[in-house]
Amino acid sequence: MKQTNRLELLKEILLNEEKEVTSELAEKVAQLSSILNEEEELAKKVNPLMDRKINQLVDEMPKKLSPVITQSLKNEIKNSQDAVIEALFPIIGKLIKKYISHEMQMLNAKINKQLAETFTIKGWFKSKKNKSRVVDEAFLATDKPELIQILVVEKESGILKASYTHADKETIDEELIGGMLTAIKSFVEDAYSGGNQNLETIAYDFYTLHIQNFYNYYIVAVINGLYTNEVKNKVENLLLDFAANGVSKDSINNNELFSNKLKLFFSDKSI
Amino acid sequence: MTNQSKKITLIGPFGVGKTSLFKRFVDNTFSEDYKSTLGVQIQKKVITMNDGSQLSLILWDTEGTIKVSEGRSSYLLGTHCFVYVFDLSRIETYENINTQIKYLKEKFPNTPVKILGNKLDAVNIKNVEVTLKDLQVEYDFLASAKTGDKVDELFLEIAVDLVN
Numbered sequence: 001m002k003q004t005n006r007l008e009l010l011k012e013i014l015l016n017e018e019k020e021v022t023s024e025l026a027e028k029v030a031q032l033s034s035i036l037n038e039e040e041e042l043a044k045k046v047n048p049l050m051d052r053k054i055n056q057l058v059d060e061m062p063k064k065l066s067p068v069i070t071q072s073l074k075n076e077i078k079n080s081q082d083a084v085i086e087a088l089f090p091i092i093g094k095l096i097k098k099y100i101s102h103e104m105q106m107l108n109a110k111i112n113k114q115l116a117e118t119f120t121i122k123g124w125f126k127s128k129k130n131k132s133r134v135v136d137e138a139f140l141a142t143d144k145p146e147l148i149q150i151l152v153v154e155k156e157s158g159i160l161k162a163s164y165t166h167a168d169k170e171t172i173d174e175e176l177i178g179g180m181l182t183a184i185k186s187f188v189e190d191a192y193s194g195g196n197q198n199l200e201t202i203a204y205d206f207y208t209l210h211i212q213n214f215y216n217y218y219i220v221a222v223i224n225g226l227y228t229n230e231v232k233n234k235v236e237n238l239l240l241d242f243a244a245n246g247v248s249k250d251s252i253n254n255n256e257l258f259s260n261k262l263k264l265f266f267s268d269k270s271i
Numbered sequence: 272m273t274n275q276s277k278k279i280t281l282i283g284p285f286g287v288g289k290t291s292l293f294k295r296f297v298d299n300t301f302s303e304d305y306k307s308t309l310g311v312q313i314q315k316k317v318i319t320m321n322d323g324s325q326l327s328l329i330l331w332d333t334e335g336t337i338k339v340s341e342g343r344s345s346y347l348l349g350t351h352c353f354v355y356v357f358d359l360s361r362i363e364t365y366e367n368i369n370t371q372i373k374y375l376k377e378k379f380p381n382t383p384v385k386i387l388g389n390k391l392d393a394v395n396i397k398n399v400e401v402t403l404k405d406l407q408v409e410y411d412f413l414a415s416a417k418t419g420d421k422v423d424e425l426f427l428e429i430a431v432d433l434v435n
Contacts, residue, residue, distance in 0.1 A: 154349060157278045179278075180313055183313060187345075190345055
């Protein structure tokens with residue numbers, strides 16, 4: 001045997017196993033390369049993993065993030081308590097009003113039913129004869145209520161924040177009215193309710209001062225004319241709407257801007 | 272130029288002249304008749320500041336109480352400056368003044384307090400100053416609602432402090 005052939009034989013014996021391994025590796029690299037370079041192939045492999053991970057995150061996220069978010073919200077609300085209450089006041093007010101209104105309607109329906117069952121046809125004819133309802137309606141029509149002044153007053157200090165007075169109505173200095181109303185409110189609320197209730201109306205001759213209380217301020221609507229539950233309801237809705245849409249931190253700190261907003265909102269409003 | 276409103280509350284014992292100071296400043300009037308204030312009375316005076324802006328001083332003249340804690344606390348809420356008034360001619364109105372001021376500052380830590388001795392026209396200033404020093408009474412003004420001495424100065428100083 002020649003020297004060269006021997007060397008080739010020895011090489012073949014020694015490297016045969018490694019050749020097989022290399023060949024296998026090359027095949028695997030080709031497969032991986034195909035998976036990585038072809039989107040569909042890669043998607044087949046990766047998508048199940050991602051889906052599993054996403055599902056895992058969805059399951060774990062509320063558990064892990066919930067305490068953090070809750071704590072952050074708690075801190076945020078605690079730090080800006082006044083602002084939160086101020087924002088919620090009109091909304092809560094509306095909800096309570098809606099609930100009470102619904103309950104009143106139910107009560108009204110119940111009373112009407114009871115009356116219909118109780119009174120006879122004779123009684124009905126009698127009431128018709130008296131024309132009491134017609135008289136009431138005529139009276140209401142001649143004494144139509146009119147919104148003549150709106151004052152927004154800071155609750156504690158009694159400082160007037162904004163005012164709007166109907167063009168042809170004149171009153172004494174509005175800042176003094178704001179101060180005196182606050183003093184009267186404080187006195188009545190201290191004297192009769194221990195501070196948990198709010199004074200809601202002051203009546204004087206044909207005038208009624210409707211007081212809508214909010215957290216840091218209150219709004220007074222001065223009404224000339226008959227102040228019925230219906231009128232009260234309309235005024236409440238108007239003031240709650242204004243508080244929800246027209247009152248902001250900027251306007252509270254700028255009397256002129258606030259008064260303009262008040263004028264814009266109430267100048268064309270009737271009750 | 273912005274227009275602002277500030278609440279100033281006058282407090283102090285009975286008959287020290289809170290209402291007289293109030294009337295002297297707002298209407299420039301004085302009466303010897305004493306009528307005890309019931310509850311509170313409110314007046315307004317507009318001051319034009321150096322920069323041309325206007326400041327409305329809403330003055331709350333409260334009824335007299337021996338101790339601040341005995342008064343209606345809701346009248347004190349939202350005050351931008353207190354004026355504690357005592358009577359220079361009656362030592363009982365200022366011998367415990369430091370306790371009252373301490374109480375006020377604890378209850379309203381962010382509200383400035385001006386201390387004023389009234390009825391300067393009715394006392395010997397030198398004797399009173401000795402008594403005040405002995406009792407360690409610190410005051411901002413000694414004034415007279417009757418003559419008008421130092422009344423405007425008090426409210427103008429408050430106005431400037433509040434605007435600044």
